[in-house]
Amino acid sequence: MTEPLQPPAKKNPQLRSPLAFLPPVPRSRAALGLTARAAEGRFALQQCAECGAVQYPPRDACCKCLSTDLPWTDQPPHGELIAETTVRISPDLYFRNQSPWRMGTVRLASGVSVLCHLHGDVRKGPVRLALLLDRAGQGTIMALPEQEVPNMADDPQLRELGTSPKHRRVLITDARAANAPALVRALLDAGAAMVFVGESEGWRRWPGRAALDAMERVEIVPLDVTDSASVREAAGTLGGKTDILINNAVFLRPGGALDRSDTVFAQQELEVNYLGLMRLAQAFGPAMRARGGDGINSAAAWVNILSANALAADPTHAGYSAASAAALSLTQSLRADLRGGGVRVMTVLTGPTDDEWYAEAPPPKLAPRAVARAIVDGLERGLEEVACGDIARDLVERWRQDAKVLERELAEGAGR
Amino acid sequence: MTRMPYDGVVLTAPFTVPYQRYSNDAAHFWAAKGLRGTLDAAGLRPDQIDGFSVASFSLFPDTAVGLTQHLGLGPRWLDHIPMGGASGVVALRRAARAVQAGDADIVACVAADTNQIDSFRKLLTxxxxxxxxxxxxxxxxxxxxxxxxxxxxxxxxxxxxxxxxxxxxxxxxxxxxxxxxxxxxxxxxxxxxxxxxxxxxxxxxxxxVMPCAGAEAFLIMREDEARQRNLPxxxxxxxxxxxxxxxxxxxxxxxxxxxxxxxxxxxxxxxxxxxxxxxxxxxxxxxxxxxxxxxxxxxxxxxxxxxxxxxxxxxxxxxxxxxxxxxxxxxxxxxxxxxxxxxxxxxxxxxxxxxxxxxxxxxxxxxxxxxxxxxxxxxxxxxxxxxxx
Known part of the structure; x- marks a missing residue:
């Protein structure tokens, strides 16, 4: 039985903050395929294109027929736990701190044996498998109970492999964004200890402020991502207690590159979507990276909500697509920077949202609640890549299949 | 096909360098100690062996090749066996056949490793x-x-x-x-x-087991050679x-x-x-x-x-x-x-x-x-x- 996770005790400021150690990082190139699938929350292994044999550990050639064509293929996430141990002594600093650590051998129906982490409620017999990123951001396999059990997510090993908001403090950067109320609600429901919501230009009135301000465990704080001093000031107050940062600040105006004769909107789009992220990263990144090992409410995740057109431009939103692409690129660098502290960076790619700036876009459009759900789910599973909604998923899929074909498809309807 | 027996080839001059829990010395040091020990046991000089077989985890970046120059050996038959716990018998198998075939007359088989503080963790990673x-x-x-x-x-x-x-x-x-x-x-x-x-x-x-530093060695030669030298x-x-x-x-x-x-x-x-x-x-x-x-x-x-x-x-x-x-x-x-x-x-x-x-x-x-x-x-x-x- 998993014990319910208790809120963290008050920190003793005289003690040194626990360091963020990482589990072993090195992997072969083939094994990074596991990491890539874990980042999306898929359970996939290599499967030989010629003879169909499932391979594990990841290989460069099939151990049955020597084919070198081993595509990653989704597998039934089920197996049987046949041997187990509790590692009590490890020379690795991360596992020394996490000790004892349960692991075992799970036999898959496909005939491969998988060494994996074990959830505390798993016993020998049937198990469900999940491919999860560990604190080093590398894909690892964990055996979970077949059925949901009480307090399942509170298992210490499973929690290490996720970035759950439970008992953590979250900063949402833009209170005025359409998705802010739904995000706050979803995070509180997921057990967040506190949600800070950034508000720029506090003198401007806006609907919904009173409702947000009245909520328990919610605090509206001054924060303008286009103002370096404001971001620094907010980090000065909140930097040491921001466990999860969700950057939902966005600015966009529809229009192609030739639709205007100036760069005013393009600059504003870069100011908010790209430079805003840069300012937040510079101000909040170092403190979060330093607090990656800080116990139950350690710094855990950074979430960027971006247009899926960061991957391939929508010519009817030329400036916004470009700014989103810049932000996506910076997100990748930020991920590398925060990795040393065990802090996850999650990219949430969205399709057209249901608001005035996408009035011309045909449905389906993304509802704020759907974005909030996807983010909380992604945090709980510790994902790095989330495509939110049918349009974003479809676009990511097409981009993977053929980026050039997608570019041509997206060009339809533009340039008239 | 029936395998050829190992007639006329023998093992001799077994030597163990006493183990140490930790050692500041490199694997090369331990290999030298092992090689000298087995040679001394047989009354041989280093230039009297023409085959050399090495097993070690901690020689990096060297292999048996680097060890020949390091130890001043000029063998005409050289082997490196990265098989850990199977390396003894495997070294024996290969060296015995080499001696039997006349590719080498005397092969020294040496396994040596050092154990510096933290080297076991590095080996594992x-x-x-x-x-x-x-x-x-x-x-x-x-x-x-x-x-x-x-x-x-x-x-x-x-x-x-x-x-x-x-x-x-x-x-x-x-x-x-x-x-x-x-x-x-x-x-x-x-x-x-x-x-x-x-x-x-x-x-x-x-x-x-307790990881430690140490070396083990023996010689493989023709039986007549061993008899001539009065070696058990x-x-x-x-x-x-x-x-x-x-x-x-x-x-x-x-x-x-x-x-x-x-x-x-x-x-x-x-x-x-x-x-x-x-x-x-x-x-x-x-x-x-x-x-x-x-x-x-x-x-x-x-x-x-x-x-x-x-x-x-x-x-x-x-x-x-x-x-x-x-x-x-x-x-x-x-x-x-x-x-x-x-x-x-x-x-x-x-x-x-x-x-x-x-x-x-x-x-x-x-x-x-x-x-x-x-x-x-x-x-x-x-x-x-x-x-x-």
Whole structure:
């Protein structure tokens, strides 16, 4: 039985903050395929294109027929736990701190044996498998109970492999964004200890402020991502207690590159979507990276909500697509920077949202609640890549299949 | 095709460099000590050997090649054997054939490793690609965790108990107390074995070897050469070697020996009951039990019952790992793949001193190595006999 996770005790400021150690990082190139699938929350292994044999550990050639064509293929996430141990002594600093650590051998129906982490409620017999990123951001396999059990997510090993908001403090950067109320609600429901919501230009009135301000465990704080001093000031107050940062600040105006004769909107789009992220990263990144090992409410995740057109431009939103692409690129660098502290960076790619700036876009459009759900789910599973909604998923899929074909498809309807 | 016997080739000049828990010196230092020891034992100069075989984990960035220049050797036959616990028997197999074929006259086989503080952790983090990708990130227990899973599976499959494994560990400690070079110096009781600190359940402290620095070495030459030099020698009755056997087994319950065991005894012209002593590869007791089973001493799964009835000490009815084995003498890296072989040469040549088994004529030596992912991949065995046997 998993014990319910208790809120963290008050920190003793005289003690040194626990360091963020990482589990072993090195992997072969083939094994990074596991990491890539874990980042999306898929359970996939290599499967030989010629003879169909499932391979594990990841290989460069099939151990049955020597084919070198081993595509990653989704597998039934089920197996049987046949041997187990509790590692009590490890020379690795991360596992020394996490000790004892349960692991075992799970036999898959496909005939491969998988060494994996074990959830505390798993016993020998049937198990469900999940491919999860560990604190080093590398894909690892964990055996979970077949059925949901009480307090399942509170298992210490499973929690290490996720970035759950439970008992953590979250900063949402833009209170005025359409998705802010739904995000706050979803995070509180997921057990967040506190949600800070950034508000720029506090003198401007806006609907919904009173409702947000009245909520328990919610605090509206001054924060303008286009103002370096404001971001620094907010980090000065909140930097040491921001466990999860969700950057939902966005600015966009529809229009192609030739639709205007100036760069005013393009600059504003870069100011908010790209430079805003840069300012937040510079101000909040170092403190979060330093607090990656800080116990139950350690710094855990950074979430960027971006247009899926960061991957391939929508010519009817030329400036916004470009700014989103810049932000996506910076997100990748930020991920590398925060990795040393065990802090996850999650990219949430969205399709057209249901608001005035996408009035011309045909449905389906993304509802704020759907974005909030996807983010909380992604945090709980510790994902790095989330495509939110049918349009974003479809676009990511097409981009993977053929980026050039997608570019041509997206060009339809533009340039008239 | 029937395999050619090892007629006319012998093993001689067994030498053990006393182990140290930690050493500041490099593997090259330990290899030199081992090589000089075996040469001195045979009264040879370095320029009198023309074959050199090396096993080591800690020579990096060197291999046997770098060691030739480092030690000033000019061999016409050179081998490097990265097979850990199987490297002794494998070195023997290759060198013996080289001498038999005339490619070399005298081959020095040396296994040497250093153990600097923290070098064991570094070895584990990059032991093999599969271990790095798919085993070490899961708790980083190293071989303790791998063998815990194998032991757990073996216990649940065959009903073995911790006492069964303790029986081996306790007997080996008794043997080690006769060996002045063994790192473990105090007696071990079954109660102490059972009450030991858990390391990776069900593996506890006395199931684990102690990494250390050390070297083991011996020479292979023609029998007439050994006689001419008046060196006591051991003959090779039979050998086997196998890699990645039973890859489909969900967890390792048997090793490659089980594939080749009939050939081993057929070639040797004798059987398990004829062995005066047995040297298994004992990085964990469970794997020694498997070797008794797979090498024909008893049926699969009956190892615990078979061994329970036997006295495994030097003076017992089935002397086993007479120098204390790795469990009680220490695991000097790749030299752990030589410890049983070098001791067996001493035994059948009657030069084992305090650990000498009375009338030791025939010995079985078994090697096992390289937990590449979830199981040991390399297995090997050899039957040796003394001049008189």
């Amino acid at each position: 990059a032991f093999s690609r599969f271990a790095m990708d798919a085993s070490y990130p899961y708790g980083s227990g190293g071989p303790n965790a791998n063998f815990a899973l194998i032991t757990d599976y073996y216990m649940s499959e065959y009903g073995a108990t911790r006492e069964d494994f303790g029986h081996l560990a306790v007997a080996q400690r008794a043997n080690a107390l006769r060996n002045p070079n063994a790192l473990m110096k105090t007696p071990l009781t079954m109660q102490q074995y059972l009450a030991a600190r858990p390391i990776a359940d069900p593996v506890a402290l006395f199931d684990c 020698f051991a003959r090779i009755g039979a050998t086997i070697e196998r890699h990645n056997a039973f890859a489909e087994d969900p967890v390792q319950l048997r090793g490659g020996w089980a594939v080749d065991v009939d050939e081993l005894w057929q070639m040797a012209g004798c059987g398990p009951a004829d062995m005066d002593l047995v040297q298994t590869y004992d990085d964990y007791p469970v794997i020694s039990v498997m070797q008794f089973e797979d090498l024909g001493f008893c049926e699969k799964g009956e190892g615990p019952a078979f061994l329970r009835e036997r006295d495994l000490t030097v003076t017992g009815d089935l002397p086993h790992n007479t120098s204390g084995g790795q469990l009680s003498a220490g695991q000097a890296g790749a030299a752990g793949g030589f410890i049983g072989l070098v001791e067996a040469i001493r035994q059948v040549t009657g030069t084992a001193g305090p650990t000498q088994v009375a009338d030791a004529g025939r010995a079985l030596v078994s090697g096992f190595g390289m937990i590449n992912y979830d199981r040991g991949v390399c297995s090997a065995a050899a039957v040796l006999s003394g001049e008189s046997a």
